[in-house]
Amino acid sequence: MRCPWCEFEGDPxxxxxxxxxxxxxxxxxxxxxxxxxxxxxxxxxxxxYDQVIKPRLDDPSFVEEYRQEIxxxxxDMLVSHLLGAHPEGVGTEAADRQGDNEEHG
Ligand SMILES: [Zn+2]
Ligand SMILES: [Zn+2]
Numbered sequence: 001m002r003c004p005w006c007e008f009e010g011d012p013x014x015x016x017x018x019x020x021x022x023x024x025x026x027x028x029x030x031x032x033x034x035x036x037x038x039x040x041x042x043x044x045x046x047x048x049y050d051q052v053i054k055p056r057l058d059d060p061s062f063v064e065e066y067r068q069e070i071x072x073x074x075x076d077m078l079v080s081h082l083l084g085a086h087p088e089g090v091g092t093e094a095a096d097r098q099g100d101n102e103e104h105g
Contacts, residue, residue, distance in 0.1 A: 001090040004043040004082065009091070012079050019075040020068070027074040029067065040074045042081055044089045049077060 002009045005026070008018050019026070028039040030050065039050040053070055082090045 001079075001082065001092040004090060012083065016072070016075055016079050019078070020071050024068070024071050026078075027067075027071040029070075038070050038074050040078050042078065042085075044082070044086045047081075049074075049081075 001012060001015055003015060003018060003023075005023050008015065008022070010018065026040065026043075028041075030037050030039050032050070035052050036055055037050045037052050039048055041048040051074075083092060
């Protein structure tokens with residue numbers, strides 16, 4: 001599949017790593033209703049998802065590490081969404097694969 005933000009291509013797993021290392025800013029951290037949330041917006045349909053995250057200590061270095069973990073979770077959700085909702089948009093064959101070529105006798 002193809003990265004929706006650049007030319008990178010690869011399987012979902014390497015793509016997931018690529019997103020986390022090259023596009024970390026795509027996961028937003030927001031405060032809403034007094035709770036911390038992360039937010040990710042689909043680059044293809046502009047649908048956004050957000051999830052409440054558990055607050056952690058105020059140690060900045062710890063928070064940065066924690067954020068990286070959250071990004072992995074957020075990108076995981078985005079990759080599943082892309083595969084499920086936009087297989088053609090990210091250039092996967094997933095849509096074709098579940099075809100009707102049953103070659104069992
Ligand atoms: Zn990319
Ligand atoms: Zn979408």
